[in-house]
Amino acid sequence: MRITLNMQDAQSLLTLNNQQEQITQLSQQISSGQQMSAPSDDPYSWAQAMNTQQGLREYTSIQSNISFATGWEQATSSALSQLSSLVSQAKQVAISASSASGTTESAAYVTEVNGILQQALNLGNTQYNGQYIFAGAATGTSPFSVDSSTGAVTLNPLCTGSINVRTSLNNGSSGSTSAINITGDDIFTYSSGGSTLNVLSEIQGLGQAIQSGDSAAISNSITTLGDAFNNVNNQSEVEGARLSELTTQQSALNVFQTNDKGQLSNLQDTDMAAATTKLQAVQTAFQAALQVTTKVTNLNLASILTGSTG
Amino acid sequence: MGGLALTLNTAEQTLLNTQIELQTSSNNISNANNTWYSRQVAVQQDNQPYQTPGGWVGTGASITAITQMRDQYLDGQVLSATSANSQYTSLASQLQSIQSSVADSGSDGISQALGSFFDSWDTLSQNPSGLSEQTGVYEAAQNLASAIQSSCTQLNQASSALPGQINDTVSQANSLIDQIAQLNTAIAQTGGNTTGQANALTDQRYEAMDNLSQLIPVSFSTGSNGMVTVTTAESSGPTTIVSGETGTHISTASTITGGQLGGLLQAQTDLNGYITQLNTFTSSLVSQVNALQTANGGTGVFSATAGQEASTITASTTFLNGHTTANEGPIAVNIANLQGTQSTFSDGTTATLQGYLSNIQQGIGNAVQEANTNASFNQSLLTQLQNQQQSYSGVSMDQEMVNVIQYQQVYQAAAKVVETVSGLMSTAISMVPAAS
Structure with a gap:
């Protein structure tokens, strides 16, 4: 084969360019820590990384929902346990008042019952994150109010409806959300002896019965308050179950998250050891190519003839 | 019969031919890094011989064409x-x-x-x-x-x-x-x-x-x-x-x-x-x-x-x-x-x-x-x-250099022939007695 000047030039240029390109790519991978700088570097992995990243973002979002829900449930749970002891306290008062021996004693019971009523009312208006947790879906409005002139307790009519946040991944079908709230209706309204009653009204009624000395009403109160106590405790159990489910979801999410982070790292991150070794190899080859190019350029008959005659 | 004059002619043509060949090489070298250039070759052909009692005698060579080495x-x-x-x-x-x-x-x-x-x-x-x-x-x-x-x-x-x-x-x-x-x-x-x-x-x-x-x-x-x-x-x-x-x-x-x-x-x-x-x-x-x-x-x-x-x-x-x-x-x-x-x-x-x-x-x-x-x-x-x-x-520098050396030697040889023939002619001329 005849070797010409243009041939040597073109060949050297192609080799040097290719090596230079590899060096640029490797050093970019090493300095950025990322294997891919554009989809064209590895289209399939790029798309996978994008989808994984979106998944991780959704996990973070759900995690925030879970911690919000956990806070909510804890606030609910503590309100319920306080309410449960208030109701049991009211029942105790009713038992004691049924054998009251004078107006002074009765008056003291009335005061105590009114205090319990006030506390129960405050619990009903418990807020978490600025929202009334027992107000159903209308978390901006306080669920209970007392008419200052008549003293009548009013349950906000909108005190129903659920608050939903996403606490687990949606697998394509909607409706994988569960309510995080227990409505005021569920807790404060209960059935006793075939009729629907309200805890607050019952406590209020107890106070009125003690004041008027209506012993039949007081003994009725002992029964109805007992049912109210049971209802609150039942709701507490629902609450406990929800909290433990949230914990399960949280730990499942952590496993997913760890897996996906690992996968993302596999897809995106540069294998430093491999890349550095490869860079060194390419650099050595590049240096050799440069040397050869310089040497070969001088290797021709003309230069030798000039050398021998001059 | 050609005699010495023909030999001189042949040598002269050789001198001219090598000059053309050298020019072709020189042209090739000057276009060596022109990507689109195709190297050129001076095509030589030997001339028609003529008959002598001793046989057919060659009369040198001439350049018939300068062609391009192009592969379509x-x-x-x-x-x-x-x-x-x-x-x-x-x-x-x-x-x-x-x-x-x-x-x-x-x-x-x-x-x-x-x-x-x-x-x-x-x-x-x-x-x-x-x-x-x-x-x-x-x-x-x-x-x-x-x-x-x-x-x-x-x-x-x-x-x-x-x-x-x-x-x-x-x-x-x-x-x-x-x-x-x-x-x-x-x-x-x-x-x-x-x-x-x-x-x-x-x-x-x-x-x-x-x-x-x-x-x-x-x-x-x-x-x-x-x-x-x-x-x-x-x-x-x-x-x-x-x-x-x-x-x-x-x-x-x-x-x-x-x-x-x-x-x-x-x-x-x-x-x-x-x-x-x-x-x-x-x-x-x-x-x-x-x-x-x-x-x-x-x-x-x-x-x-x-x-x-x-x-x-x-x-x-x-x-x-x-x-x-x-x-x-x-x-x-x-x-x-x-x-x-x-x-x-x-x-x-x-x-x-x-x-x-x-x-x-x-x-x-x-x-x-x-x-x-x-x-x-x-x-x-x-x-x-x-x-x-x-x-x-393409133009190979090495090939052109080798050719140039070859042309140089051919040129020197032809020049030697001219010198020799010139000596012979002098001898021949000196054989003629001088007019007194």
Whole structure:
């Protein structure tokens, strides 16, 4: 084969360019820590990384929902346990008042019952994150109010409806959300002896019965308050179950998250050891190519003839 | 009978011949780094002998022609590899710049905006009446709309820059077509390339064809009069662009399938495809989100003009107005759930919104990768073919140096013959007694 000047030039240029390109790519991978700088570097992995990243973002979002829900449930749970002891306290008062021996004693019971009523009312208006947790879906409005002139307790009519946040991944079908709230209706309204009653009204009624000395009403109160106590405790159990489910979801999410982070790292991150070794190899080859190019350029008959005659 | 005078003549011709050969070598050397140059060779032929009683005596040599070492088959191969190489190089460079407008690393761009948009609805579901949560949703919606718009604007800019480039390429190609036709005429006027008179013109014509092959696909055949017929490839089949002395211009409406022009036309088709995909994505986003948000009445989150959704998408700043906490909560959950929900897009793809976005990016990544692979394959092929071409047609310095030494020695030998004959002649002349 005849070797010409243009041939040597073109060949050297192609080799040097290719090596230079590899060096640029490797050093970019090493300095950025990322294997891919554009989809064209590895289209399939790029798309996978994008989808994984979106998944991780959704996990973070759900995690925030879970911690919000956990806070909510804890606030609910503590309100319920306080309410449960208030109701049991009211029942105790009713038992004691049924054998009251004078107006002074009765008056003291009335005061105590009114205090319990006030506390129960405050619990009903418990807020978490600025929202009334027992107000159903209308978390901006306080669920209970007392008419200052008549003293009548009013349950906000909108005190129903659920608050939903996403606490687990949606697998394509909607409706994988569960309510995080227990409505005021569920807790404060209960059935006793075939009729629907309200805890607050019952406590209020107890106070009125003690004041008027209506012993039949007081003994009725002992029964109805007992049912109210049971209802609150039942709701507490629902609450406990929800909290433990949230914990399960949280730990499942952590496993997913760890897996996906690992996968993302596999897809995106540069294998430093491999890349550095490869860079060194390419650099050595590049240096050799440069040397050869310089040497070969001088290797021709003309230069030798000039050398021998001059 | 020739005698000494004939010997002197033969030596003189040798001196002249070596001068021509040296000049040819010198011409070769001076064109050594001219890519389009084909080395020239002075063709020697020995002269007619004449008869003597001792036998037929040779009468030296003469140079009959200076021919070019050109291999038309290799030339054709090089031209087609040049077209393919420049097609994929130009496609790759166009797509690469488009890629950066479409692709985001997932931590910025449309994907990030889409993710944040869904996150904001999750946050809203925690407190549907919260002012800061509502502001978050409004802002995320605006960001998403503007991310889509800016991506689309970049694509549109790239798309509107292409016709200009296509025009330039077409007019460059047309001026080369004219040049080839003119050179055809000039070559035919010298009587074709049989005499070697048109060597330089042929080199120039090859240069023009090589330049043309970078712009459009070129194949050629040489006629008996030395003129070439040049054809290019359109999607409908081969089209003749130079026939003898006539050049036929190509237009911007041509469907050229190779060369830089082919690359640009391909890039334009691809680019329009990506714009359509972005519109499809946006259209699906707008309709799905709006359908959920307006389930209980009210206004939708986004609005966009049909057919050009990506460039016209805007987010309303009042879409939460008139929604009660009770009905916005479930809506927020539904919209957040959308991110994991697969839906069927208008082009038939079934995917989640993010999946569709990733798919667009994977598509463009594949296109760039393919163009790059093709470009580097054709670059290697071209280099290989050019090497073969050079091996045949290129100037080897070593060969020329060896030739020059040879010519030098022949010249010296011929000079020696002249000197010897001159001595003999003197002797012969001195044999004649001087007139007294």
